[in-house]
Structures are given as C-alpha cells and as structure tokens.
Amino acid sequence: MEAPPGPEPKPGDLIEISRLGYSHWALYVGDGYVIHLAPPGENSESGAHTGLGMVKRELLVDVVGQCFYKVNNHLDHLYKPRPIKDMLSSGIEMVGMEMEYSVLSRNYEHLVTELKYGKAHSRQFREEPKPGDLIEISRIGSSHWALYEGDGYVIHLAPPEEKSEPGAPTGLGVVKRELLVDVVENCSYKVNNYLDHVYTPWPMKKIIAFGNWLVGRKMEYPVLSRNCEHFVTDLRYGNFPSQQREEEPRPGDMIEISHQFYCTWALYVGEDDVIHLAPPGKAC
Incomplete structure (x- = not known):
C-alpha cells in the first residue's frame, strides 16, 4: 500500500484508491479499517457487470493492495457532511448486505458519498450519456469510440480480431451493438461530442436507426484512415474526422x-x- 504525502485518514474520511483507468472508493471508519462496496465477483473493478455487490468492512491495506490512495473529501464544499457517528453507524449496519451494483448508477463512490453526505454522487463519468452521444473510452495509448443508443447499449466498430489496439492491422472490423459496460471493461469513459461546434449532428433517431442498420456488417478497418472514431463521427455528423493522430x-x-x-x-x-x-x- 502506498499513500502520497497528505493527511492521515480520520474516521469519516473518504478514501480514493487510484487504479488503472479509474478510482475505487471507501469510507474510513478508524483503526485501519474501511467500509466499501465490493462489486460482483468481489473484484473492485470499474468494468464489473451490473449485479449484486456486497458491502464489506476490511483493512485499508488489504483494499488498497499495491495501489496509491489519498484522503479526498471532494464534496465538502457542496454538501455538509453528516455527523461522524451517523456515517459510521449507517455504514456498519450495511456491512454484509448485498445490493444492486451498477457501474453507471450505483457504484462504490455512490455508496460512500451517500454515507458521508446523504447524497449519492459519482465522478467516474463526467455525465450520463444520452442517445446519440459519442462515447470516448480511454485505453492505454489510444481511445476507443462508440455511439450511445440508450438503455445501456452502444454501437461501435470493433477492430479486426475484436481488439481495440492502436497498432491493429488493416482488416475487416465488425459493427456491433453491445452493453456499454462490456465495451468499457476496466477503463474509464466520457461523453465527448467534440465536433458539435463544427458540424450539426443528424437527428438523433436517424443516427441510431442508421447505426442499427449497420450492426453485423463487416467493413475495412485501416487504423490510419477509417477507425472506430471515424465510424461514430460519420454516424453522428455525416463527416468522419479523427483525433487519433x-x-x-x-x-x-x-x-x-x-x-x-x-x-x-x-x-x-x-x-x-x-x-x-x-x-x-x-x-x-
């Protein structure tokens, strides 16, 4: 466990644990212990599927593992924290409980902010996607792009061999309709309609209808000239620029x-x- 220079945690503090592409959150309860929501499969990973998570009381060192952590009461300027005794008693009462776990609407950050402030809040995603939005998924060395359809589904161009790697060879990609959480996996994402100031988006229904019409089709995937970003910008705007380079x-x-x-x-x-x-x- 590694902690950057900063204050030692006190009971009631929120603990942000930095992991690859996202943060895990816990509530410090004292004596080295935290309360946190472990996602389905007991893996604290942002790409876990919707399902039943479990509230656990564990040693901070065990939850942090080999990662970094810091005290981050990031909403103190917006909300008044609840009395510490109320936070801790509410958290202890929940230990051992199973609850629905959703990456988008009920994750570990939602739990601890609700315990501390009485408000379920998450910064994992900048904003909730709306149908027709472009989704930028941050991966090591590149971004993968998808079009949000609604109800948790996206349409995207999967590169050859289903690997969204920046060095993937030219070949046949496949247009797929999949759950956003399955495409995101352990990465973070954001809504990024970055060309709205340059081009007028097509009507939302037309964007989604055309995207669904393409699902299952194979198409050439030259990384330099027709990648996953070109695909979704073409759907949304009728133009296909790319920021990949x-x-x-x-x-x-x-x-x-x-x-x-x-x-x-x-x-x-x-x-x-x-x-x-x-x-x-x-x-x-």
Missing part, C-alpha cells in the same frame, strides 16, 4: 507507437503500410 503521415515520416510501458518506431511508406523492426518472438 495529430496529422496524416506522409511517406518517409517516422511513426511513434505507444505501448503500455514503452514505444516502438516505424517508417511510413504510404498506403497505411510501415516498415519496422519486430522484436524477438514477434512475427514479421
């Missing part, structure tokens, strides 16, 4: 490709092809 490469350009812990380099030769040195154990 700052500029279009030209033959002779050097391409830097970001991986989880390192970068590789390639020479762009045109028509979406590159020349690069494959490390040992990789197919050329």
Whole structure:
C-alpha cells in the first residue's frame, strides 16, 4: 500500500484508491479499517457487470493492495457532511448486505458519498450519456469510440480480431451493438461530442436507426484512415474526422507507437503500410 504525502485518514474520511483507468472508493471508519462496496465477483473493478455487490468492512491495506490512495473529501464544499457517528453507524449496519451494483448508477463512490453526505454522487463519468452521444473510452495509448443508443447499449466498430489496439492491422472490423459496460471493461469513459461546434449532428433517431442498420456488417478497418472514431463521427455528423493522430503521415515520416510501458518506431511508406523492426518472438 502506498499513500502520497497528505493527511492521515480520520474516521469519516473518504478514501480514493487510484487504479488503472479509474478510482475505487471507501469510507474510513478508524483503526485501519474501511467500509466499501465490493462489486460482483468481489473484484473492485470499474468494468464489473451490473449485479449484486456486497458491502464489506476490511483493512485499508488489504483494499488498497499495491495501489496509491489519498484522503479526498471532494464534496465538502457542496454538501455538509453528516455527523461522524451517523456515517459510521449507517455504514456498519450495511456491512454484509448485498445490493444492486451498477457501474453507471450505483457504484462504490455512490455508496460512500451517500454515507458521508446523504447524497449519492459519482465522478467516474463526467455525465450520463444520452442517445446519440459519442462515447470516448480511454485505453492505454489510444481511445476507443462508440455511439450511445440508450438503455445501456452502444454501437461501435470493433477492430479486426475484436481488439481495440492502436497498432491493429488493416482488416475487416465488425459493427456491433453491445452493453456499454462490456465495451468499457476496466477503463474509464466520457461523453465527448467534440465536433458539435463544427458540424450539426443528424437527428438523433436517424443516427441510431442508421447505426442499427449497420450492426453485423463487416467493413475495412485501416487504423490510419477509417477507425472506430471515424465510424461514430460519420454516424453522428455525416463527416468522419479523427483525433487519433495529430496529422496524416506522409511517406518517409517516422511513426511513434505507444505501448503500455514503452514505444516502438516505424517508417511510413504510404498506403497505411510501415516498415519496422519486430522484436524477438514477434512475427514479421
């Protein structure tokens, strides 16, 4: 367990635990213990499916694991905290209870903010998506994009081999309609209709109807010129720009490709092809 410089937690404090792509939250109750909502499967991961979570009282060091944490009473300026005795007694009464767990509407942050302030609040997502919204999903080294249809479903272009990797080869992608939580998995997302100031969106019903008409179709997936972002911007605006790169490469350009812990380099030769040195154990 690692904690950045800052105040030691006191009973009633909210604890934010930094994990890959999201935060887990707990309420500190004293003597090294916290109360938190463990998602279905006892995994505190943002991509857990809707289902039954369990309220648990556990040692902070066990919940934090190898991650960082900090005290973060981030709503004190908006809401008056409940009396500490009320927070702790309410939390202790809930320990062992199973409750519906929804990434979008009832997650671990909702639980602890309700205990502390009497208000269920979450910053995991900037805003609730509406039908027709573009969803940007943050992944290591890239973003995956989807169109929100409603009722928890999105339409998106899944790259070849169903991997949304920035280095995926040109091939046939598949248009899919899936639950947002299944597409997001352990990542974070946000609503990002970033071109609304440039283009007028199509009518929402037309956007969704056209998206559903494309579900199940296979289409070419050149990462540089027709990726998942091009697909959804075309649905929403009838134009298909992409932010995945700052500029279009030209033959002779050097391409830097970001991986989880390192970068590789390639020479762009045109028509979406590159020349690069494959490390040992990789197919050329």
